[in-house]
Amino acid sequence: MFVLEARELTKHFGGLKALEAVSFKVKEGAIHSIIGPNGAGKTTLFNCLTGVTRPTRGSIHFSGQEISRLQPHEVAELGIARTFQNIRLFPEMTVMENVMVAQHTRTKYGLLSAVLRGSSFMSKERAVREKGFEYLELMGLEDHAEALAGNLPYGSQRRLEIARALATEPKIILLDEPTAGMNPMETLEVMDLIRKVKGLGKTVILIEHDMKLVMGISEWILVLDHGVGIAEGSPEEVRNDPLVIEAYLGRETTH
Numbered sequence: 001m002f003v004l005e006a007r008e009l010t011k012h013f014g015g016l017k018a019l020e021a022v023s024f025k026v027k028e029g030a031i032h033s034i035i036g037p038n039g040a041g042k043t044t045l046f047n048c049l050t051g052v053t054r055p056t057r058g059s060i061h062f063s064g065q066e067i068s069r070l071q072p073h074e075v076a077e078l079g080i081a082r083t084f085q086n087i088r089l090f091p092e093m094t095v096m097e098n099v100m101v102a103q104h105t106r107t108k109y110g111l112l113s114a115v116l117r118g119s120s121f122m123s124k125e126r127a128v129r130e131k132g133f134e135y136l137e138l139m140g141l142e143d144h145a146e147a148l149a150g151n152l153p154y155g156s157q158r159r160l161e162i163a164r165a166l167a168t169e170p171k172i173i174l175l176d177e178p179t180a181g182m183n184p185m186e187t188l189e190v191m192d193l194i195r196k197v198k199g200l201g202k203t204v205i206l207i208e209h210d211m212k213l214v215m216g217i218s219e220w221i222l223v224l225d226h227g228v229g230i231a232e233g234s235p236e237e238v239r240n241d242p243l244v245i246e247a248y249l250g251r252e253t254t255h
Contacts, residue, residue, distance in 0.1 A: 031206070080171070
């Protein structure tokens with residue numbers, strides 16, 4: 001079953017064609033990767049999928065609903081969450097507070113309840129905290145729950161971003177360069193965490209430059225080059241595709 005589909009997705013910034021007629025389908029419960037050289041349009045694609053950027057043409061369908069004109073918070077409420085290439089935590093809030101904030105997209109109570117802090121409000125807040133602790137445990141951050149997010153080591157901040165995205169209770173989680181700036185050991189840890197996320201029944205889509213990670217974890221890969229989809233398929237199919245080899249290594253020169 002396909003949970004997400006892009007049809008002829010196009011995004012132009014003036015004369016720059018960031019995406020041009022990109023189409024693909026995402027299988028529910030699988031790990032998908034989007035790869036390509038720098039400037040291929042990968043982050044623009046993520047921005048379109050999450051409502052940050054509105055496509056010039058084409059459409060996006062999530063669980064049968066057309067979502068390409070929705071605002072980011074509306075996309076999140078439907079069940080699509082993301083992390084960013086550049087960390088966007090609330091550094092002056094605690095680790096737990098960062099996760100609790102994300103959960104409030106699923107917590108419904110009025111302003112009066114929040115001000116009066118009655119028994120119903122406090123009960124919901126306890127449930128939010130307990131659920132937040134579960135996500136921190138999953139990411140190995142439970143011992144840092146009351147630390148300031150900005151004081152965490154870089155790799156832990158990356159894991160906190162994933163925990164915060166999970167706290168919105170998404171069906172799909174989009175990870176933008178989750179291992180950027182990490183050493184090989186930290187990268188392996190992130191691979192294990194992504195598998196854990198899939199184990200929760202989530203669909204994962206990731207942008208990643210580390211080809212060892214991509215080939216080792218992905219079930220399906222889409223390759224972009226200059227905003228155009230040039231290949232898609234299994235890791236084995238993509239690895240041996242001449243267009244992919246050319247995009248990464250350049251056209252072979254003959255003398």
